[in-house]
Amino acid sequence: MAFDLTLTQQVMTVIRDQIARRQLSAGARLPSIRAFAEAQNVSKSTVVEAYDRLLAEGVITARRGSGYYVASAFAPLSLAEIGPRLDRQVDPLWVSRQSLETRDYLKPGCGWLPASWMPEDDIRRALRALARNPKADLLDYSTPAGHAGLRQILTRRLAEKDIDVSPGQIILMDSATQAIELLCRFLLKPGDTVLLDDPCYFNFLAKLRAHKVNVVGVPYTPNGPDMAALTAALETHRPRLYLTNTSMHNPTGASLSPINAHRLLKLAEAYDLTIIEDDIYSDFELEPGPRLSAFDGFERVVYVGGFSKALSASIRLGYIAARPDWIEALTDLKIATLFSSQTFAAELVCQVLSDGHYRKHLDTLRQKLAAVRGPTAERLEKLGLKPWLRPQAGMFLWCELPEGYDASDLARQALNERIVLAPGNAFSVNQTATRFMRFNIAQSQDERLFAFLKSHLRT
Incomplete structure (x- = not known):
């Protein structure tokens, strides 16, 4: 046996090897726990744990009152x-x-x-801290709006971008993508018209097609949308929504200029346009640039952020910041479609943001x-x-x-x-x-x- 493995892992390796060499074929009965423990010179509890892990992996099956058996062979994986x-x-x-x-x-x-x-080391450090913290909520559903401590931290982070928002105006989601999906469900109905930058993040296009809305592209410039083309699109199509990145635009890397930000908000007011400001790349910014949410005060702008780009693609967590009178309805829609967001991810992100390493x-x-x-x-x-x-x-x-x-x-x-x-x-x-x-x-x-x-x- 390989002695750099635990005893449980050694037992599992023996069984896997016997299956691979066809000493144990599909459907074959495994030795009893007592017999296998004696044969391998390990405790019965070690064999129980090994069998339990192999059960979880689907390598073996259990039959009540009969024992353990090799599972049916997996279909070969085709490259x-x-x-x-x-x-x-x-x-x-x-x-x-x-x-x-x-x-x-x-x-x-x-x-x-x-x-x-x-920041893998920072994430592992945060995981260890959560494991030691008896007050960390790792098992239960989250509250409807999400982790209160993290929403408090987000208000301070947004204030650094001159975005004035209270924790009660923030709803946590499992990703920024999911946040935009919830907003589309809330704001749109089939047949509505939505403006997108051309070019834009390709998932915006895919998402809006799924909502069966009309999509109109507006040419994008190094300073934001082409304002003349945007005005013409507003006049012709009377869109319900405009979805955009204002900073480090995907795919061009451009950022909205302050002048165009003010022009855009004036047009939004004149044409009754709602804007979703997707700010998923904000943590890469060298100096805070103009944000529509900061200028608008959430009258016509909804802000979306997240952590998948700069923290971890595996820790899926995003958020919505919106006007106070929308929060109740958005929260109800979140419960109806998602029920709850990830408590564990919120606890982990809160820990990472709190320890100063981020x-x-x-x-x-x-x-x-x-x-x-x-x-x-x-x-x-x-x-x-x-x-x-x-x-x-x-x-x-x-x-x-x-x-x-x-x-x-x-x-x-x-x-x-x-x-x-x-x-x-x-x-x-x-x-x-x-x-x-x-x-x-x-x-x-x-x-x-x-x-x-x-x-x-x-x-």
Whole structure:
């Protein structure tokens, strides 16, 4: 046996090996707990725990009064089932599907940081602190609005962006994506019109299609939406909602200017428009920029935030900040559709934010992104990929391919070489980004990416 394993793990390994060598076939009865304990020279409690774990994994089954048996063999796993769908149409879900379904590919097209950039030590420290804290709520449902202590912390964090909000105006959700979904259910009905930036985050497009609304794209500029085009869309379509990133816009990296923020809010008032301000990338910001929620005071703007980008993609937690008279109805809708949000995730995030390490982590993240932003943009430009904008913060570069190239075709070719790219039309309402591609600078440091681009692009 391997003595770096616990006794329970050693027993489990013996059984797995016997099954693998077909000494125990599917349906075969395992030795009794007493007999196996004597044969392996371990205690009966060790065998009980090993059998219980193998039961939980589905390796063995238990029959009351009869004993334990090897479970039926699993169907063989086909690599084709876990690989990318090369024939899949490039649509708003294409990049997400390819990024999530492939584990060992390069992912310069994905929308998150490498796991090695995340504060794993801080999270483990917080987990240990929660385990030692008898007052931590790890088992029960959350209150309807979510963890009170975390909502208090969020009010202080939002105040740093000049957003004045009380804990009673904040509702915790399991992610920013889920927060936007709840708001769409609350605000929209089939047939309504919604404005999106063109280009925009591709999941906005996918989500709104599911709600069966009419989507109108507004061209995006380095300072925010094209105000003339926005005014024309408001006049022509009378939309119910505008969904946007105001800071470190996905996919362009641009941020809304103060002048355009004021213009946008005046238009929203004139045309009875509600705005969802998705601020999921705010922690990457070097200095706080203009927020519609700060200027508006939540009259026409709803704010959405979350922690998946800078803290952990596995700890799913987001939140909504909204006008006081909407909170009751939003809370009821949350209970009706979700019942409750994750207490454990809220406890963990609250612990991480409270111990002082998170701000140091953010400083490190910003420094890392700053260190690779310029060199990555220059390398891409030398290969013929021209950055549309040189952002001051964030993780994205929106680049234009040389004349004659189609980003979707290039992305399909990249999959053959185990690289996931993000073609422009996945982000475009009007399908006008054929020659554009979004690059995640943190995920674009592997030489295989640049070798692929060099071999497939003529400069």
